[in-house]
Amino acid sequence: MVILTSVAKFAPILNQKKATKSRSPTTTNPDNIQPKKNHDLTDAPKPHNLYNRTNELATLKQWILVENSPIVTITGLSGIGKTTLARQLVEEIKDNFQGVIWRNHSKFTTLKSLQTNLIEFLSQEQKTKYSSILDYLRSRSFPGGETHRCLIILDDFQETLTTGEFVTTYIPEYKNYGKLIKEIAHSPHNSCLLLLSWEKPTEIANLETENCHCHTLQLQGLGKSATELLKLKKLTDEDKWLELINLYSGNPLWLNIIASTIQDLFNGRVSQFLSYSSLFLGDLEPILHEHYRRLSESEKLIMLWLANQDFGGNICNKPPEFSGNNVFLGAIQSLRKRGLIKKNVSKEGSVFTLEPVIKQYVKNQSNS
Ligand SMILES: Nc1ncnc2c1ncn2[C@@H]1O[C@H](COP(=O)(O)OP(=O)(O)OP(=O)(O)O)[C@@H](O)[C@H]1O
Ligand SMILES: [Mg+2]
Known part of the structure; x- marks a missing residue:
């Protein structure tokens, strides 16, 4: 992972002219309208104490705020921390967007119902009514007008993909999603779609090979800093913690679950737990x-x-x-x-x- 220390102080960057590599919006805002902020985080979880995600946050800020990326995807297995990371990111960057909306695919069984919900949100405070998400995003692109940008976070994207076959197709209820994704990537606007998913959709993989600033962050485990989680769980045998973290891939959910098991069955003694020859999965199954x-x-x-x-x-x-x-x-x-x-x-x-x-x-x- 690239370490982008320069974006740690990202706010001043936003007030400067956009980096030359960033996408540029097309329409004009002669009246320099500064609309009210409209943030809907009702479906987002509460921000959570975050360990060791400084580099990831910096990378995501670089893509979203500096490069003005139209689509950013965070992928990773269940429990690795996609939602937690995205929630913290939103907390840190939301003031750069006029509109912020967080939605979860598991709540919407069809693409149409998701689109209707997003359009309802995007149409607030806008006189002209449009029939597509893309039209709203396009109509909000004013040069130099970061305040008109929208950030749309869509969690549990894997719910839209089929099971039992290779990762390529959408379930019938979401069959036109690929087309929408491509349009959002290629159309001129300065908003951002942030997708959280177990699996990387094919369109996203293909878009990354084109020059349209779409990016994916494949989230890895917490590494050594997961020891903080084990401390909270009051485990003992600290010299064995790194071994435990590596065996459970630094996945915070897996570690939390297994640490509770170790507390319950071994009174917190990690060495006793690790003395078994095969790995215990228990509630991870x-x-x-x-x-x-x-x-x-x-x-x-x-x-x-x-x-x-x-x-x-x-x-x-x-x-x-x-x-x-x-x-x-x-x-x-x-x-x-x-x-x-x-x-x-x-x-x-x-x-x-x-x-x-x-x-x-x-x-x-x-x-x-
Ligand atoms: N960086 C972190 N520091 C501390 N705890 C974390 C961190 N990331 C995640 N967690 C904890 O791990 C658990 C799982 O995190 P989260 O729900 O974000 O995973 P996820 O990748 O979104 O999983 P899923 O794909 O199942 O939705 C949560 O209880 C969360 O509090
Ligand atoms: Mg999640």
Whole structure:
């Protein structure tokens, strides 16, 4: 991850002219209208105490405030902290936007109902009425007028994607979402769509290869600073905490859950918990199942193949179950978009591995 210390003091940057690389709006605001701020965070969670996300916050501010990115996506497995990070980001940047709205896809079963809700919000305080989100965003683009910008945060984006097949298509109720995303990326406006998702939508992956300032942050675990969580849980054997954090990938939700288990069953003694030879998942199983049930059969085969490799699976040695390359490579690519496999580059080629928790989950599945 790029460390962008220069944007830590981002507010002054916003008052300067936009960076040359940023997108520029098209229409004019001759009257220099400064509308009232309209922030709807009723669907957002409360801001939460955040550990170790300074670099991520700086990167997101750079993309949204300086580069004026039309679409930013935060991806990562359940519990890694997407919502928590986005909530803190919104708290820190909301005053740069006239409109801020936070919505959750799980509350809207169709694209139409989501669009209607967003249009209802965007149409407030605007005399001209339009029929599409895009028209509202376009009509709000005035040069030098950051106050007319909107920030739309859409959480749980994975709810719009199909399950049981590769990450490519939307559920029928959301079938036109890809088109809307492309239009938002390519149209002239200075608002931003912030998507939070388990999986990276194909359109987003493709847009990133074009020159339209769309970005994705794949959120990683908390690393060493997750020790703060363990401290709060009053665990003991501090010398074993890093091992515990690495085994549970620094995922704050997984660590919170497992720390409660350690407190409950081992009175907080991490060494005793770690003395068992296989990793205990307990209450993590249903959470991991939510990811696993979304996979296609060929992705499940790859997961099983990787779970049984001590040193990962090389892309050049496909398992015998796959006769053709298309399905094998498609499944690997889809698992990458889901953030379920890690890639290491070696002299022999790309080697894919599973995080210990996921490996254990897949093993448990194959034994049940
Ligand atoms: N940086 C952090 N510091 C401390 N706690 C955190 C941090 N990030 C997340 N958490 C805690 O971890 C839990 C999961 O975080 P969050 O809900 O943001 O994950 P998520 O990625 O949005 O998960 P999901 O995809 O299931 O919605 C929450 O209880 C949150 O308080
Ligand atoms: Mg979330």
